[in-house]
Amino acid sequence: GENVEQHPSTLSVQEGDSAVIKCTYSDSASNYFPWYKQELGKGPQLIIDIRSNVGEKKDQRIAVTLNKTAKHFSLHITETQPEDSAVYFCAASILRGANDYKLSFGAGTTVTVRA
C-alpha cells in the first residue's frame, strides 16, 4: 500500500517568515495530493490540493509543489501569521476510478508561528 512520510514533525517560524513542509510517497500510481490544516480540538480542514497533471498550485499565501519523478510534494506558506499555527497533514491518493480510491496520510507537522 501507499506509504506517506512527512517532515519535519515540528516547525517553529518567526511571524512573516516562510514555512515549508515536505512529504514523500511510495506508490508511483498516486495521483491526488491534498493538504489539511488541523487546529487544536477541531477536525482537519482541506486547505489546498494538487493533482498529478499539475506541478504547482497557489492560493494566496499557500502553495503546493509536486515532483512526480522524485515522488515528493511540498507545502509552502509565505508571510506566516499567528493563525497559521496548527498541525498540517499531507496525504496521497490513488484514484483508480469512480469510488475506488483511498487517502494515506502523513504523520503531521506541528507549525508554531512566533510573534
Next chain:
Amino acid sequence: SQTIHQWPATLVQPVGSPLSLECTVEGTSNPNLYWYRQAAGRGLQLLFYSVGIGQISSEVPQNLSASRPQDRQFILSSKKLLLSDSGFYLCAWSVWTGDGKLFFGSGTQLSVL
C-alpha cells in the same frame, strides 16, 4: 452546501461501558463515510469506511464496530470500552464519484477512565 455533524464533542466514559458516536451528513446523497481515530499528538488512523447503507469495511482489528443504518448516517459503537479506546474520533465524508477529497467533522474527544 454540504455539512457534516458529529456529536458529542466530548465524552468521558468508564472502562467497560458502551459507546455510541453519531455522524450525519447533509446536502449530498450517497456519500462515502469514514471513521478515523487520532491519538494525542499523533496522525490519522482510518478505522472504518462505508460506500453505502449496510456496507462497512474495517481497516484495523479492534474493539469497535460501525454501522450505517441510513444513507447519510454513520455510527461508531463499542459494547465495552477499553482504556486504549481513548482518543479523538473524526467522522469524514467524500463524494462517492470520488476524487479522493475528504471533508471532516469537528471530532469527538473520548476519554476512557
